[in-house]
Amino acid sequence: MFNLILKYQLNSLLRFFHARTLAKSITIGLFMLLFLALASGIYYFFWHGLRFLNADNYFGQSLLYFVYEMYLLILIFLVAMSTMINGLFRFFKSDDDAWVASTPRFDVITTQLFLNASWHALWPFLIIALPLIFALHKALNLSLLGLIINITSAALLTILITSASLIALIALAYLIKIINKYLSFVHLNIKTLAIAVFIFVSLLLLSTVSGGLQNDLVQMFEAKNLSQGQAGIEAIIDNFKFLPSHLLASSLYYWQTDNTLSMLNYHAELWFFAIILLGLWFYCAPRLINLWTAFRTNDQTLAARQQNTTAHIKKPARFIGGIYHSLVKKEAIVFYRNSRGLMWFSFLLFFWIIQTMINISLSNNIQGYDLDISSTPTLVQAIQILTAVYFISAFALRFVFPAFSQERRTLWILSSAPIDWKKVFYAKLVFYNLLFLFIGLLIAYINLTTLLIPGTVIAETMLLFFIIIIFIVTLSLSLGMIFPNFETDNPSALGTSLPGLFLIFISLLSGGLSVWTFYLKLIGFSNIYYYSFLTLLIIALVTLVLIAPRRYAKLDKVKVID
Amino acid sequence: MLKVKNLKKTFGAVTAVDNVSFNINAGEIYSLIGPNGSGKTTIVKIIAGLLQASQGEVEIGHNNINTKTEEAKSITGYIPDDPVIWPNLSGEEYLDFTGALYNIDEIERQKRIQELLGLFNLKGVEKSYFQDYSRGNKQKFTIMSALLHRPKLLLIDEPIVGLDPVSAELMQAELKKFANAGGAVLLVTHTLDVAKKISNRIGILKKGRLITSGSYHDLANEAKTNDNENLNNIYKILTR
Numbered sequence: 001m002f003n004l005i006l007k008y009q010l011n012s013l014l015r016f017f018h019a020r021t022l023a024k025s026i027t028i029g030l031f032m033l034l035f036l037a038l039a040s041g042i043y044y045f046f047w048h049g050l051r052f053l054n055a056d057n058y059f060g061q062s063l064l065y066f067v068y069e070m071y072l073l074i075l076i077f078l079v080a081m082s083t084m085i086n087g088l089f090r091f092f093k094s095d096d097d098a099w100v101a102s103t104p105r106f107d108v109i110t111t112q113l114f115l116n117a118s119w120h121a122l123w124p125f126l127i128i129a130l131p132l133i134f135a136l137h138k139a140l141n142l143s144l145l146g147l148i149i150n151i152t153s154a155a156l157l158t159i160l161i162t163s164a165s166l167i168a169l170i171a172l173a174y175l176i177k178i179i180n181k182y183l184s185f186v187h188l189n190i191k192t193l194a195i196a197v198f199i200f201v202s203l204l205l206l207s208t209v210s211g212g213l214q215n216d217l218v219q220m221f222e223a224k225n226l227s228q229g230q231a232g233i234e235a236i237i238d239n240f241k242f243l244p245s246h247l248l249a250s251s252l253y254y255w256q257t258d259n260t261l262s263m264l265n266y267h268a269e270l271w272f273f274a275i276i277l278l279g280l281w282f283y284c285a286p287r288l289i290n291l292w293t294a295f296r297t298n299d300q301t302l303a304a305r306q307q308n309t310t311a312h313i314k315k316p317a318r319f320i321g322g323i324y325h326s327l328v329k330k331e332a333i334v335f336y337r338n339s340r341g342l343m344w345f346s347f348l349l350f351f352w353i354i355q356t357m358i359n360i361s362l363s364n365n366i367q368g369y370d371l372d373i374s375s376t377p378t379l380v381q382a383i384q385i386l387t388a389v390y391f392i393s394a395f396a397l398r399f400v401f402p403a404f405s406q407e408r409r410t411l412w413i414l415s416s417a418p419i420d421w422k423k424v425f426y427a428k429l430v431f432y433n434l435l436f437l438f439i440g441l442l443i444a445y446i447n448l449t450t451l452l453i454p455g456t457v458i459a460e461t462m463l464l465f466f467i468i469i470i471f472i473v474t475l476s477l478s479l480g481m482i483f484p485n486f487e488t489d490n491p492s493a494l495g496t497s498l499p500g501l502f503l504i505f506i507s508l509l510s511g512g513l514s515v516w517t518f519y520l521k522l523i524g525f526s527n528i529y530y531y532s533f534l535t536l537l538i539i540a541l542v543t544l545v546l547i548a549p550r551r552y553a554k555l556d557k558v559k560v561i562d
Numbered sequence: 563m564l565k566v567k568n569l570k571k572t573f574g575a576v577t578a579v580d581n582v583s584f585n586i587n588a589g590e591i592y593s594l595i596g597p598n599g600s601g602k603t604t605i606v607k608i609i610a611g612l613l614q615a616s617q618g619e620v621e622i623g624h625n626n627i628n629t630k631t632e633e634a635k636s637i638t639g640y641i642p643d644d645p646v647i648w649p650n651l652s653g654e655e656y657l658d659f660t661g662a663l664y665n666i667d668e669i670e671r672q673k674r675i676q677e678l679l680g681l682f683n684l685k686g687v688e689k690s691y692f693q694d695y696s697r698g699n700k701q702k703f704t705i706m707s708a709l710l711h712r713p714k715l716l717l718i719d720e721p722i723v724g725l726d727p728v729s730a731e732l733m734q735a736e737l738k739k740f741a742n743a744g745g746a747v748l749l750v751t752h753t754l755d756v757a758k759k760i761s762n763r764i765g766i767l768k769k770g771r772l773i774t775s776g777s778y779h780d781l782a783n784e785a786k787t788n789d790n791e792n793l794n795n796i797y798k799i800l801t802r
Contacts, residue, residue: 316655316689319662326662330648337650409646413707416610416717417663418635557612 004108009115027498034501035123039131046135054140054256062221062231065253069236071132072245076161077205078124081347083117083165084197089340090116091288092173092190092295101292109292110285117162129154129248136252146255149267150248156270157248163277164244170284172196173291188295194339198346205350208243217365244273323419327427335399335431341491344398349439352391356446359384363450381461382519384447385468389511392440392469393504396476400432401503402494403477404552405485411557422549425481429545432473440469461518464534468514471537472507478544479503481552510537563588563715563746564609569618571604571770578604580770581618588714591737591747593757596767597801602750603643605767606719609748610640622715636664639708643719643750645700649693653684653703656692657710664711671710678706682732697724705733709740716740716747722756734760754793764793768801 017024053067054060091113100109133154137147173193180188220239221231233253240246247266254262317333319326335341407414414424444465448458483499494500514537517530564586571579579601586592594602607613609620611627620627625634647656654675661671679685682702692700701724708716721737722730737747737760751757757764758778765775774784782789785799 316652316658318668319655319659320668323662323665326659330651330659333655334648334650409644410648412610412612412640412642413647413660414663415612416635416638416640417660418632418665419663420632554614556614558607 004105023498027496027501030498030501031496034504035127039127042127042131043135046132047139050136050139057230059221059231061253061257062233062236064256065233065236065249066220068132068249068252069240069243069246072129072157072249073208073240073243075124075128076157076243076245077351078128079121079158079161080165081201082120082124083162084169084201085340085343085347086120087113087117087166087169088190088194088197088343091169091292092193093340101289106289107286110288114162114166114281114285117166118159121158121162125154125158129158133252136256140256142255143258143260146260146263149263150251150255153248153251153267153270156267156274157244160244160270160274160277163274163281166281167277167284168200169193169197170288170291172200173295177291177294190295191339193295194343198343202350205354216368217362218369247273323423324427324430327419327424328431331428331431335435341399344491345395348391348394348398352443355387356443359447359450363452367452379519380451381448381453381457381522382515384444384451385461385464385515385518386511388440388444388447388465389468389472389507389514391443392436392472393507393511395436395439396432396472396507397495397500397503398491400428400436400473400476401480401500402489402491403428403432404481405494406489406491408484408486408489415557420549421553425477425545425549425552429474429477432477433470436469436473437466441465457522464514464518467534467537468511471510471541474541474544475506475510476503478548481548484552484555486556486558563590563623564748565619565621566605566609567619567621569605569608569620570616571601571608571613572616577770579608579615582767582770582772583618584765584772584775586715586746586748588744588746589741590762591741591749591760593749593751593761593764594767595751595754595757595764595797599769600767601770602767603719604770606640606717606748606750610638610642610717611635636711637714639711639713639716641701641704641708641716641718641721643723645697645704645724647692647700647703650691652689652691653695653699654679654688656703657688657707660707661710666711674710674712675706678709681736682706682729698726698729701725702729705736709736714745716745718747719750720753721749721751722753730756754797758793766797766800774800 049067050064053063056063091109100106100112130151133147133150136142136150137144176186176192176196177188179186186192220235237246237250240249247270251263251266251270254260254266317329319329441462445458445462448461479499479502480494483497485494485497488494513533517533521527521530566585567583569579569582570577582601582605584592594605596602604613608615609622609627611631620634622634623637625631625637627634651659657675657678658671661675666674675688676685679688682705684699684702684706687695687699692703695703705721708718716737718737721733725733734756737749741747741762749757749761761778763775763777764781765772766781767773774781776784778793779789781793781796781800782791785791785796787796787799
């Protein structure tokens with residue numbers, strides 16, 4: 001069976017390179033370079049950071065432990081979310097594998113699901129976990145055996161989280177199936193499951209974050225009693241022991257403290273849990289075809305039933321108030337009724353909210369002890385702008401950049417209507433700018449207030465956010481319009497194209513430059529760089545708005561075979 | 563109503579449409595038939611505005627589609643072969659949105675939507691999401707959207723694919739009614755019976771070229787058969 005799947009996957013890969021081989025090879029090569037650069041950046045960040053922290057006699061050991069716990073929490077969260085969202089739509093929604101279900105080898109679907117989830121989990125493993133482990137090895141000059149053990153541990157943790165997430169997804173599906181037997185209004189369909197996943201992940205995340213937020217960092221590191229020589233790790237263990245990432249974090253900690261036996265102990269625990277969960281998945285997997293059928297059959301039945309009743313949408317949208325208004329409204333409706341898109345949107349937003357909550361928590365913690373932080377806000381402010389640029393870029397890459405390519409199959413409606421492409425472009429521009437300005441400025445404002453800086457500085461920083469958000473959204477939409485893809489409407493595939501890569505590069509570069517010039521202004525070095533950069537951004541923005549619709553109007557909008 | 567002059571479309575080294583010219587007058591139904599890959603759909607998509615012609619001119623009601631694009635499109639209705647609509651819009655919302663794109667007055671739009679829903683026997687399902695419709699119902703909604711703004715020219719790519727026999731009959735009757743009221747229809751189809759039954763003239767495409775065009779009688783003569791010969795045989799002879 002594995003041979004069959006691997007052969008299929010290999011053929012898919014070869015088929016991908018079949019047309020436009022050079023362009024695709026260059027794109028893949030550039031992405032590899034980007035990932036390598038990212039991994040190297042993380043590696044060097046940790047290499048310097050770990051050495052610096054380790055040099056502190058009192059905090060060194062425990063602070064490193066805390067860093068591992070927090071950092072690996074990101075790893076498991078990314079893997080879990082990615083697995084659940086992909087699994088949800090791939091297993092219960094995608095029609096690609098419907099034909100496999102009708103064959104005697106229907107169990108291939110679930111194996112493919114696991115391989116697909118593992119493939120998606122590979123990049124967090126390579127880019128998040130490995131750089132930390134290699135940096136730790138190099139910075140603290142640790143043993144080679146520990147290096148091998150901990151790389152294996154990280155792989156086991158990734159497998160463990162992937163399996164656990166898939167099992168959780170299936171358990172939720174079963175739960176809905178059971179509830180559906182007794183409560184008919186709980187429909188057995190993808191929407192109910194998506195809501196269940198959302199609630200489950202939210203609860204899991206909030207309980208994790210609120211658990212962490214309740215802790216006082218001064219108390220956690222016993223910083224009031226410096227005479228004891230070294231901060232203890234008990235509070236950290238208490239805080240994170242219920243998380244799977246604690247096993248790897250502890251393994252790293254005992255590697256760092258040269259306690260090989262304890263390290264191996266945690267390594268063995270990872271083997272144990274990974275095997276149990278993986279075994280459980282592969283035991284359940286062949287039996288899942290019934291669940292697959294139940295969900296899909298019920299979706300169809302429900303649809304058929306709804307066609308014979310009077311209403312599905314209780315209050316249909318009305319398109320009044322002119323063409324622009326109608327186009328913007330259509331964008332909004334298509335956006336918020338797309339359950340898969342909304343899940344990814346919530347996923348990214350959650351991350352940003354968590355970062356904000358951590359900021360608030362740290363700020364409250366610092367204020368509670370009347371510490372003087374007057375020298376830090378400028379740098380922190382700069383980092384916050386970078387963080388916001390990163391989040392806005394991630395949102396834009398996932399939602400704004402594919403906006404035109406995703407119209408691929410519905411493009412005939414707009415193409416054959418008597419409307420100028422400029423109107424369609426402006427409508428999308430207005431919708432996405434309003435959405436991201438609202439979210440971006442709100443979260444940025446909350447973050448800025450934690451810095452206790454004067455109102456004028458907050459206003460100035462908000463203005464920068466405002467321009468940056470509009471620039472990134474406009475850049476994303478324009479690039480997506482200038483280089484549309486009429487072969488796929490999969491946002492993940494669209495984001496990994498050459499123009500997608502270019503978008504990431506320009507977004508992060510403009511973010512970096514805005515932060516740098518703004519920082520120079522804040523420390524009183526020079527204003528000229530900042531204002532010149534803003535002027536440049538505005539010129540680029542206007543140029544994009546003028547070019548994109550004109551270029552798009554001249555393009556063939558469909559692939560024709562007849 | 564529709565003038566197509568020396569139309570040419572190339573995709574790289576492939577010539578999909580090669581120097582095609584034809585006119586369709588008001589009140590006329592013109593069918594384009596031909597083997598797979600002969601360029602039928604390409605021609606319709608160029609006229610509908612989805613593709614750019616490499617050469618040649620297209621005029622709809624004296625409006626050149628490149629210079630008076632909006633005027634040309636506002637009197638055209640297009641029904642594609644693959645009726646894909648935003649899956650999370652309801653049929654009613656889709657019709658309302660299309661009406662807004664064609665600038666139809668809100669009150670008139672609602673009246674027209676109800677009229678078409680009744681005509682196509684879709685009252686009661688209009689509030690369901692598009693993703694929940696059968697292929698036939700999806701096709702009916704695209705037909706309704708093409709008729710909503712009372713166009714003067716209809717471009718139809720495979721009109722009865724996915725429709726049940728009753729709806730297919732209804733569709734053919736509506737097309738005849740549309741033409742009798744002064745509308746022009748360009749029909750692209752593989753269903754030769756339909757082409758024969760409702761068309762005033764038929765054009766046959768082969769490898770991107772319009773090899774012949776005329777009434778059924780003209781085609782039968784050209785194939786050296788008589789009017790009783792079925793279109794399948796005439797088509798086979800002429801595309802040989």
